[in-house]
Amino acid sequence: MRRIVWVLLALAVGVIVASALALRSRAVQDALVSRIARRRIGRNTSALLAPDALRVLLCGTSSPIPSRERAEACTAVFAGGHLWIVDTGPGSWRTLALRRVRGEAVGAVFLTHFHSDHIGELGEFNLQTWAAGRPGPLRVYGPAGVTDVVRGFTQAYADDTRFRIAHHGAALLPPERSTMAAMPVVLEGADAARILDEDGVVVTAFAVAHDPVKPAFGYRFDYGGRSVVVSGDTRPCPNLVTQARGADVLVHEAQANALVRIMEEAARDTGESRVAKILGDIPSYHSDPADVAREAVTAGVRLLVLTHFTPPPDNEVLRRIFRRDVEAVPPHGLVLGEDGTLVVLPTGSDVVQVSRLDP
Ligand SMILES: [Zn+2]
Ligand SMILES: [Zn+2]
Incomplete structure (x- = not known):
């Protein structure tokens, strides 16, 4: 018995040593990377664009x-064969690129x-989707100031755009497709406005309450x-409840005020008065x-x-605090979203599927 154990142990050590030696070989290194590169570069997420469902990826x-x-x-x-992006916060292009989304x-x-x-990575979205082969300028909808935001990012990326055309050629990177088109949305006193109707996708902008940020919008997407x-x-905003009425999914911001209060006290106790002031304001x-759960139930959304x-609920205690005061939830529940959370709503059905798309 002891002899068998020793033989197995010697074999295991042998395998480990052989693998370590093999990894020192250039040919083995290249072969391994080549295999992984084929798998990764060849992988894409075209299936997300299939017309059979409305899909939401955080x-x-x-x-x-x-x-x-x-x-x-x-x-x-994802709807109507396109990818529609609401907000371009710092780091968010990376979340999509890691999942090989078709820019x-x-x-x-x-x-x-x-x-x-919400806007920090607009320049990167424009650059990356152009480099991926976007067929025309990138339309950017937003409140009236969107023209200035687009102009500023365009200016900041002007040299980058020029360098890339010079390096890869205008045939691959047509300059006329590198631009952004600002699409200012003005509600003119209305609560909501239909701003896009294309390939079966209808987008409605509506006013929310984020004063002193005015106007601030939410968006509703209808498809199939x-x-x-x-x-x-x-x-909490009555107009959001109105606009979300009967929607399948409400993707809503969340701030655990109990946690913010604790953080504010901690900041004050540790002499971080600037931090305490900001936490007291938000x-x-x-x-x-x-409040969000109450609104979702009132609006009759499904999920x-x-x-x-x-703050971000990155551990179990925080996740519990985010949920602890929620009384009622919609029929398909409440999900604490993560980067990669995927909701699939097949057209012509009332199915709601929640999963995760990992990098
Ligand atoms: Zn924000
Ligand atoms: Zn904000």
């Missing part, structure tokens, strides 16, 4: 409070408002009888999960997905 679920696991505000909606299929970007955690509403940043323009977390 590409950034944090607020300006940083998280190791999350990018800042970004929600991707060239981007239909438009919709900015909810101009806080940095299915619908998703993205809140943007807002405190409850006035975000929504506590208990509530929380995102834009303040």
Whole structure:
């Protein structure tokens, strides 16, 4: 018996030593990388663009409070053969690129408002989707100031665009496709406006309450009888409940005010008065999960997905605090979103599938 153990042990050691030696070989290294490269580069997510469903992929679920696991505000909606992006928070392109999302299929970007955690990566979205083969300029919808935001990012990336054309050639990177087209949305006193109707996809912009940020929008997407509403940043807001009525999914920002209060006290006790002041200010323009759940139930949505977390619930205790005051939830429940959370709504059905798309 002891002899068998020794033989097995010697074999195991032999395998480990042989593998370590093999990994020192250039040929073995190259062969391994070649295999992985074929698998990774050849992999893509065209299936997300199939016309048989409305799909929602969270590409950034944090607020300006940083998280190791999350990018800042970004929600991707796949419908009508296109990819529609709501907000381009810092780090969010990376979330999509790691999952090999087809950037060239981007239909438009919709900015909810101009806080940095929602617009920081607009230049990268434009550059990367152009490099991926986008067939024309990138449309960017948003409140009236979107023209300035687009102009600023265009200016900041002007040299980058020029260098890349010079290096890869205008045939691969046509200069006329490198631009962004600002699409200002003005509600003119209305609560909502239909801003896009294309390939079966209808997008409605609506006003939310994020004062002093005015205007601030949420967006509703309707496709094939299915619908998703993205809140943007807002405190509890009757107009959001109206616009979300009957939607399949509500993707809503969430700020656990109990946690913010604890963090504010901690900041004050440790002499971080600037941090304490900011933490004391933010409850006035975000929504506590208990309020969001109440609104979701009132609106009659089927599934509530929380995102834009303040603070990011990256451990079990925080996740419990986010849920602890929630009384009732929609019929398909409440999901604490993560980067990569995927919701699939097949057209012509009432099915709601929630899963995760990992890198
Ligand atoms: Zn904001
Ligand atoms: Zn925000």
